[in-house]
Amino acid sequence: MFDNLLGSFWPYTIDGLIVGAIYGLVALGYTMVYGVLRLINFAHSEIFMIGTMGAAFVVMTLGITQPLTGLALVGGLFLMLLVGGLASAGSAVLLERIAYRPLRKRGASRLAALISAIGASLFLQELFALVIIPNLFDRPQQGRNQMGVARIMEKDVLFTVGGAQVRLDHIVIFVAAVGMMVLLDLLVNRTKIGRGIRATSQDPETAVLMGVDIDKIVRITFIIGGLMAGLAGALFILQFEVTKFSIGFLLGIKAFTAAVLGGIGNLRGALVGGLFLGLIENYGAAVFGSGWKDVIAFSVLILVLMFRPTGILGESLQQARA
Amino acid sequence: MSANTTITNGKNAFSAFSDGVRDRWADAPGWQRWTVYGLLFVAALLLPSETIGGFMSPYSDWASVLFFPVGTFVVLAIGLNVVVGQAGLLDLGYVAFFAIGGYSMALLGTELGLNFWEILVLGVILSAISGVVLGGPTLRLRGDYLAIVTLGFGEIVRQTAENTDAIGGPRGIAGIPHPPSIEGVELFGVEIFKYGVLDPRPYYYLLVVVATVIIIVVKRWEKSRVGRAWAAIREDEDAAEVMGVPTFKFKLLAFAIGAAIGGAMGVVWAGKTISINPNDFLFMLSATILAAVVLGGSGNIPGVVLGAFLVAWLPERFRGLSDYRILVFGAALVALMIFRPEGLLPSRRRKAELAEGTGGMGSMGAEVPGPDSHASAEGAAK
Numbered sequence: 161m162f163d164n165l166l167g168s169f170w171p172y173t174i175d176g177l178i179v180g181a182i183y184g185l186v187a188l189g190y191t192m193v194y195g196v197l198r199l200i201n202f203a204h205s206e207i208f209m210i211g212t213m214g215a216a217f218v219v220m221t222l223g224i225t226q227p228l229t230g231l232a233l234v235g236g237l238f239l240m241l242l243v244g245g246l247a248s249a250g251s252a253v254l255l256e257r258i259a260y261r262p263l264r265k266r267g268a269s270r271l272a273a274l275i276s277a278i279g280a281s282l283f284l285q286e287l288f289a290l291v292i293i294p295n296l297f298d299r300p301q302q303g304r305n306q307m308g309v310a311r312i313m314e315k316d317v318l319f320t321v322g323g324a325q326v327r328l329d330h331i332v333i334f335v336a337a338v339g340m341m342v343l344l345d346l347l348v349n350r351t352k353i354g355r356g357i358r359a360t361s362q363d364p365e366t367a368v369l370m371g372v373d374i375d376k377i378v379r380i381t382f383i384i385g386g387l388m389a390g391l392a393g394a395l396f397i398l399q400f401e402v403t404k405f406s407i408g409f410l411l412g413i414k415a416f417t418a419a420v421l422g423g424i425g426n427l428r429g430a431l432v433g434g435l436f437l438g439l440i441e442n443y444g445a446a447v448f449g450s451g452w453k454d455v456i457a458f459s460v461l462i463l464v465l466m467f468r469p470t471g472i473l474g475e476s477l478q479q480a481r482a
Numbered sequence: 483m484s485a486n487t488t489i490t491n492g493k494n495a496f497s498a499f500s501d502g503v504r505d506r507w508a509d510a511p512g513w514q515r516w517t518v519y520g521l522l523f524v525a526a527l528l529l530p531s532e533t534i535g536g537f538m539s540p541y542s543d544w545a546s547v548l549f550f551p552v553g554t555f556v557v558l559a560i561g562l563n564v565v566v567g568q569a570g571l572l573d574l575g576y577v578a579f580f581a582i583g584g585y586s587m588a589l590l591g592t593e594l595g596l597n598f599w600e601i602l603v604l605g606v607i608l609s610a611i612s613g614v615v616l617g618g619p620t621l622r623l624r625g626d627y628l629a630i631v632t633l634g635f636g637e638i639v640r641q642t643a644e645n646t647d648a649i650g651g652p653r654g655i656a657g658i659p660h661p662p663s664i665e666g667v668e669l670f671g672v673e674i675f676k677y678g679v680l681d682p683r684p685y686y687y688l689l690v691v692v693a694t695v696i697i698i699v700v701k702r703w704e705k706s707r708v709g710r711a712w713a714a715i716r717e718d719e720d721a722a723e724v725m726g727v728p729t730f731k732f733k734l735l736a737f738a739i740g741a742a743i744g745g746a747m748g749v750v751w752a753g754k755t756i757s758i759n760p761n762d763f764l765f766m767l768s769a770t771i772l773a774a775v776v777l778g779g780s781g782n783i784p785g786v787v788l789g790a791f792l793v794a795w796l797p798e799r800f801r802g803l804s805d806y807r808i809l810v811f812g813a814a815l816v817a818l819m820i821f822r823p824e825g826l827l828p829s830r831r832r833k834a835e836l837a838e839g840t841g842g843m844g845s846m847g848a849e850v851p852g853p854d855s856h857a858s859a860e861g862a863a864k
Contacts, residue, residue, distance in 0.1 A: 194626070266820075272776060272823035275772065278772070279812045282815070284812075413633065449645075455637075465623055466619045
């Protein structure tokens with residue numbers, strides 16, 4: 161039963177780390193919005209989907225058929241990340257403005273906000289399936305099909321670790337993801353904006369009294385979360401080369417699971433939770449078969465929360481909720 | 483600003499009207515209430531008529547639509563309302579219990595050849611046990627942690643079904659038996675106990691009876707010590723615990739009851755559909771049922787029934803929009819939550835709780851109103 165896992169331990173580890181890094185990036189959006197608004201931003205999975213679409217659009221518009229090399233590759237990658245990130249960040253701002261802010265102003269319950277989020281999520285998925293994919297991607301009648309995206313970089317094997325091939329795109333994805341998280345951590349802990357975010361998540365009322373503009377902080381939170389999800393989307397395209405209107409759903413749930421695993425509201429926890437989840441589900445798939453991947457991921461979540469009810473690293477953006 | 487005021491006034495008029503009706507209802511003598519209940523029950527039985535169906539459902543068979551999704555959603559919403567509306571626990575994986583009920587019917591019916599009524603009892607017990615099994619270790623978690631754990635549980639149940647070949651894997655189970663028929667009992671020209679393939683009306687009547695029993699039981703519970711304990715937990719769990727309410731026990735009870743209702747509906751549903759497969763139990767269904775509860779006014783049974791009816795019926799009614807109906811449904815959910823976050827028919831107590839920001843889930847963080855929205859926040863507090 162464990163032969164498969166032990167026999168190809170390193171390949172599973174590499175795959176787990178790559179997927180985990182993407183989970184971690186998406187989890188950041190959940191965790192930041194949760195930290196500031198105490199809201200499970202269900203539509204965040206669609207923000208991620210929009211990121212993959214942005215990146216796929218770049219690849220399509222550039223008319224890439226052969227993998228790029230040299231400077232063209234760097235430029236192409238940069239453009240993918242930029243467009244994916246901007247598309248997601250823009251949508252996240254719109255989402256906040258339309259679906260959440262009116263509720264927040266009325267002091268609506270979080271349950272109402274959750275329903276609003278689910279509604280927004282449905283709306284965005286259908287918008288892409290019905291309008292955007294058929295028109296923008298020129299695929300009439302195929303809005304619900306999976307779209308293949310051309311390969312943008314050659315997947316050369318750089319070196320091997322214990323029999324596992326480490327490719328250039330693996331390095332790019334992992335370095336980009338971890339680098340973004342480090343930058344974000346610095347932003348939240350070192351800058352004035354970051355102080356505003358932390359203050360708001362700890363105690364919104366006092367933050368207002370201290371001169372924090374809450375609306376602005378919430379908007380910035382959504383921009384950052386959206387940006388991270390968009391980058392994750394572009395990296396996802398780089399790794400898996402497919403997307404779909406509903407691609408965000410399962411990945412979003414997993415990313416939220418990662419956020420909770422690491423301790424929701426905790427930025428470093430999002431990375432730890434993401435990598436942990438990515439590894440566990442790949443090892444689990446190796447042992448029990450790939451069909452059980454998600455079952456294992458969620459079982460681990462339940463087990464972890466039974467013994468550490470606030471996640472691996474605990475909650476930190478906010479004070480622990482009693 | 484003036485447009486805003488008009489909207490507020492319109493809302494207040496509606497609230498005042500519904501409050502007025504509610505006051506009169508509270509003062510009405512028992513016989514009047516029972517008459518209304520009786521009339522509602524008869525109305526429910528008359529609902530599948532062709533005349534009503536012609537308007538309500540021009541695109542598909544009205545009696546079938548009444549069974550699924552309308553009736554099914556109503557029962558599921560009442561069950562979820564016990565968990566979310568009454569005890570204030572956010573459950574995002576409610577479909578798991580529906581699935582357990584459905585698979586009980588399918589497995590016990592095809593493998594062991596038990597009859598529908600036996601399975602109904604067993605299915606309810608099994609799903610209640612699964613509720614306790616899930617709730618036991620996880621109900622000590624609060625709020626959103628519980629939400630994600632229940633969501634995970636829903637996916638675990640579905641994917642386990644998909645990966646277990648012994649219960650059909652992704653193809654599911656076919657050839658599920660119907661409830662045993664009694665021939666020859668006719669009412670309005672319908673053989674009401676003949677559970678065949680062609681006529682969906684007997685199933686609908688069965689569903690109405692099941693729903694009525696469930697509503698009566700849930701209503702009695704709500705008014706008992708149990709219901710008061712749930713309300714206390716929902717409003718402030720710590721305070722309830724300090725006042726001597728065994729919160730864990732009552733939360734577990736709410737979970738088990740909600741699960742049992744979901745399971746019962748699963749059995750009834752599988753008794754009609756002949757074949758089930760794991761894709762009948764997607765997360766989307768949990769989300770839709772939750773939307774029904776919140777949309778109607780969580781905690782208030784008439785509201786929840788209304789919400790479930792609308793959520794189930796509107797997409798069917800507007801099948802003419804074909805592809806765009808889900809898009810419109812999503813946008814409508816957002817719009818309704820913006821204009822009526824407490825739901826269409828909230829219970830008065832629940833409305834007050836929501837205005838205060840209590841009620842299990844509490845309000846969003848960063849809800850401190852800015853200078854421009856101060857008045858509306860004050861209005862909500864009154």
